[in-house]
Amino acid sequence: MYDVLIVGGGAAGFYTAIHIAEALPAAKIAILERGKEVLTKVRISGGGRCNVTHAEFNPSELSKNYPRGEKELLGPFHQYASGDTVGFFESRGVALKIEDDGRMFPQSDSSQTIINCFLSEAERLGIEVKTLCSVTGLVQEESDEGAYWNVLVTSGNLKAKQLVLATGSNPKIWKLIKDLGHTIIPPVPSLFTFNIKDERIANIPGVSTYAEVEVLPKRKQGKIVAKNKLNTLLSTDGPLLITHWGMSGPAILKLSAWGARVLEQYGYQFKIQVNWVPEYHQNGLLELFMQVKQVEKKTVLRTKVLEIPKRLWVNLVRAAHIADEITWPEVSKQQLMALAEQLTKGVYQVNGKSTFKEEFVTAGGLDLKEVNFKNFQSKLLPNLFFAGEIINVDAITGGFNFQNAWTGGYLAAKGVVDNMGHKK
Known part of the structure; x- marks a missing residue:
């Protein structure tokens, strides 16, 4: 009989196990991992550098980066947040650094470095790590000493007084906890890039600029389809990256996270409106152009009057049907109005999505109403805890998904320790 079994050999699983083992050195603890290797998502995170967390140390500001889980994580972040994560790693000899964007x-x-830290801590604390150990069933049983978990695995079964599920977006585990009476919110992709074929961006991959992006609501016979409160959130701003297949960068990834459910309803076929110069609106930009027209003699194409990448300016001038050889004195007000529209209200058709790097994040999972966020314990079943993306929490890119794993792992560990203490 194990004191604690942790299903899932990822970030949340190891973090939980380490904190339990530190508090209860005599406890018999094992991590069960279905794959050949543990911590595979940690390995590929941040392009192989591991975006551990984000330098946002205010709990209420930190929670705003979670399209699902913002309200629920506010309390937990007051208990354990980014500063605590930094402390955890630095006390174990892993120094962290902050990049310009806060990652x-x-x-x-x-x-x-992060993987080595976890593996050496697990070894130091005597935590068993069982790989190629797939969980096929979960049964809560009674004994003279009270309820315990019978965990069916590929090679037999293991018993534990306390059970922590930290399996991420794993449909098989979701089905097992659904069979135990929990509610699962169906998963949909989050954090993806937009596939766009459009002459205005076709030949300039690698161009990046700050932009405002808005998803235009779908209309059917004059009515807006899927009009819900999320629609009001479907606009954002930030760096936008033009790619070979369309658009990416923080602005697009934020939209994909906040709009995960609506964009899935749209079948990933929708239109976006881009303002490439967020400091201007169409009429204000037209006024600026009319002033430039009075003083500038060169061609419109060769006179970039705004802080946007040159190649993008050239494409948008051509999209406004202003010929390459047309000079500022020659250009008409209608043409300049068309250029102002291309710059502030350009509409682009999105046809499908692509996964962002190798990192796959889903919106969906265990219904948040069924989790006690003081200790990440199930509200339905005793001695069952959750940590990480198994619950219906997901974040925008920037280290926030890992912070959810660290916070959940720490508080679940605390809950397990409290339970074990009550039994002694």
Whole structure:
């Protein structure tokens, strides 16, 4: 009989196990991992550098980065947040650094540093790590000493007084906890890039600029389809990256996270409106152009009057049907109005999505109403805890999904320790 079994050998699983083992050195603890290797998502995170967390140390501001889970995580972040994560790693010899955009990485710039930290801690604390150990069933049983979990695995069964599920977006585990009476919110992709074929961006991959992006609501016979409160959230701003297949970058990824459910309803076929110069609206930009027209003699194409990448300016001038040789004195007000529209209200058709790097994040999972966020314990079943993306929490890119794993893992560990203490 194990004191604690943790299903899932990822970030949340190891973090939970380490905190339990530190508090209860005599406890018999094992991590069960279905794959050949543990911590595979940690390895590929942040392009192999591991984006550990984000330098947002205010709990209420931190929680705003979670399209699903914002309200629920506010309390937990007051208990354990980014500063605590930094402390955890630094006390174990892993120094972190903050990049300009707030993302935090190990100073080594290698995810292997984080993996080594977890593996050495697990070894030091006597935590068993069982790989190629797939869970096929979960049964709560009674004994003279009270309820315990019978965990069916590929090679037989294991018993535990306390059970922590930290399996991420794993449909098989979701089905097992649904069979136990829990509610699962169907998963849909989050954090993806937009596939767009459009002459205005076709030949300029790699161009990046700050932009405002809005998803236009779908209309059917004059009525807006899927009009819900999310629609009001479907606009954002930030760096936008033009790619070979369309658009990416923080602005697009934020939209994909906040709009995960609506964009799935749209079948990933929808239109976006882009303002490439967020400091201007169409009429204000037209006024600026009319002033430039009075003083500038060169061609419109060769006079970039705004802070946007040159190649993008050239494409948008051509999209406004202004010929390459047309000078500012020659250009008509109608043409300049068309250019102002291309710059502030350009509409682009999105046809499908692509996964962002190798990192796959889903919106969906265990219904948040069924989790006690003081200790991440099930509200329906005793001695059952959750940590990480198994619950219906997901974040925008930037280290926030990992912070959910660290916070959930820490509080679940605390809950397990409290339960074990009550039994002694």
